Amino acid sequence: MIRDSYDVIVVGGGPGGAVSAWFAARGGASVLLLEKDRDIGIPVRCAEAIGQGGLQGILEPDPHFIAHEINSLRFIAPDGTRIDIQQTDEVGYMLNRRIFDQELGRKAASAGAQIITHAYVSGLIKNSDSIRGVKVRFPAAEKEIRAKIVIGADGVESRVGRWAGLRTFYAPKDLESCYQVVLGGITVDKNLISLYFGNEVAPGGYAWVFPKGDDIANVGIGVSAAMIDGINAKKHLDQFIERHFPKASILACVSGGVPSAKPFKKIHGSGIMLVGDAAAHASPLTGGGISNAIAAGRLAGEIAAKCIADGSWNEKDLSVYTRMWDKRWGDNQRRLYRLKETVFKLSDDVFNKAAAVLVSIPTEERSIKKIIATTLKNNPKILLELARTFF
Numbered sequence: 001m002i003r004d005s006y007d008v009i010v011v012g013g014g015p016g017g018a019v020s021a022w023f024a025a026r027g028g029a030s031v032l033l034l035e036k037d038r039d040i041g042i043p044v045r046c047a048e049a050i051g052q053g054g055l056q057g058i059l060e061p062d063p064h065f066i067a068h069e070i071n072s073l074r075f076i077a078p079d080g081t082r083i084d085i086q087q088t089d090e091v092g093y094m095l096n097r098r099i100f101d102q103e104l105g106r107k108a109a110s111a112g113a114q115i116i117t118h119a120y121v122s123g124l125i126k127n128s129d130s131i132r133g134v135k136v137r138f139p140a141a142e143k144e145i146r147a148k149i150v151i152g153a154d155g156v157e158s159r160v161g162r163w164a165g166l167r168t169f170y171a172p173k174d175l176e177s178c179y180q181v182v183l184g185g186i187t188v189d190k191n192l193i194s195l196y197f198g199n200e201v202a203p204g205g206y207a208w209v210f211p212k213g214d215d216i217a218n219v220g221i222g223v224s225a226a227m228i229d230g231i232n233a234k235k236h237l238d239q240f241i242e243r244h245f246p247k248a249s250i251l252a253c254v255s256g257g258v259p260s261a262k263p264f265k266k267i268h269g270s271g272i273m274l275v276g277d278a279a280a281h282a283s284p285l286t287g288g289g290i291s292n293a294i295a296a297g298r299l300a301g302e303i304a305a306k307c308i309a310d311g312s313w314n315e316k317d318l319s320v321y322t323r324m325w326d327k328r329w330g331d332n333q334r335r336l337y338r339l340k341e342t343v344f345k346l347s348d349d350v351f352n353k354a355a356a357v358l359v360s361i362p363t364e365e366r367s368i369k370k371i372i373a374t375t376l377k378n379n380p381k382i383l384l385e386l387a388r389t390f391f
């Protein structure tokens with residue numbers, strides 16, 4: 001039974017929304033989570049990789065939602081040079097996101113949050129600048145539901161932020177257009193993920209092969225929306241598959257956007273907070289956004305519960321959310337953004353030269369840190385470009 005009002009309404013049942021709902025409910029708030037799709041976790045619009053740190057304090061790694069570990073990384077330069085790196089300090093995981101998202105939903109529900117799917121939020125209830133609830137379309141009815149705090153976790157195409165009057169627009173260059181397929185009938189090393197660079201492969205982005213087993217992988221491409229020149233992400237991916245996996249079968253396909261932007265200046269207002277892709281929390285360099293959505297969801301959920309307990313949730317009360325997010329993650333996001341601006345503008349020639357130097361490092365000595373240090377030492381052009389980004 002849906003009530004007429006709640007302490008907290010969360011819009012969107014992705015990782016950001018589910019964790020927001022979980023921690024708000026755990027803190028004692030009455031919580032309603034509304035998801036427009038029929039099922040939490042479906043469709044999967046993700047390559048499903050996450051670093052070990054992303055789960056810390058949230059879920060213990062569990063074979064139920066983890067397909068397998070990732071312990072090596074391969075970069076492929078435009079000329080085909082391969083640089084393999086063994087991950088020794090932190091492993092990664094390939095998730096089964098369908099099950100993972102459901103697991104987060106289950107945690108939210110167990111903490112006391114009410115979850116309703118097939119519930120499309122079509123607008124906000126406002127009183128001057130304060131948000132007072134949401135308008136919802138169910139399959140057979142429409143309803144206004146009031147809330148003291150609304151958490152917008154409605155993903156990259158978020159409308160909640162704009163409805164609330166927050167500046168949440170992306171410049172085309174800060175949005176990666178992605179296309180991904182699940183490929184079967186291939187042979188891959190399931191513990192190795194591969195990233196392909198080059199202006200022909202993926203202008204302003206990269207292509208990825210993230211195995212989900214020895215004979216199946218998420219294979220996708222992200223290209224900068226500003227650099228698409230008659231060839232969209234799907235066409236780039238078709239060419240990539242033709243070249244690298246000509247005999248594969250396509251088992252599923254999905255398209256979607258990934259933010260690669262600087263953090264938004266303000267992700268709260270009176271009675272409103274934004275979380276995850278809705279708040280540009282994904283890494284501007286890699287586009288990975290699951291861990292950040294989870295971290296933001298936890299922070300927003302905890303702050304919401306505290307404000308409800310303290311009896312005040314105005315613009316000033318919730319400003320702690322923007323401040324704490326920026327203090328903890330803002331500098332890193334801005335650094336990654338500057339790095340993205342440099343790396344994706346490098347010519348293929350500069351990439352190839354850097355790769356030629358890097359392959360000369362013995363495999364057992366390769367680490368991300370060593371690779372960066374060697375690249376900088378041996379390639380003054382990259383050094384110059386990176387220096388410009390940092391100073």
Ligand SMILES: Cc1cc2nc3c(=O)[nH]c(=O)nc-3n(C[C@H](O)[C@H](O)[C@H](O)COP(=O)(O)OP(=O)(O)OC[C@H]3O[C@@H](n4cnc5c(N)ncnc54)[C@H](O)[C@@H]3O)c2cc1C
Binds near residue numbers: 036119154156
């Ligand atoms: C092709 C692709 C590959 C990716 N690969 C990776 C990867 O390997 N690793 C990684 O970390 N990240 C990856 N990402 C990014 C990652 O998927 C997102 O950063 C992450 O899902 C963000 O979580 P979120 O909860 O903020 O938003 P989402 O997961 O997008 O969830 C938003 C939810 O809100 C719902 N919703 C939207 N509007 C409404 C509405 N009006 N009413 C009700 N519900 C609504 C949506 O249906 C959705 O369920 C990838 C993205 C793409 C597109």
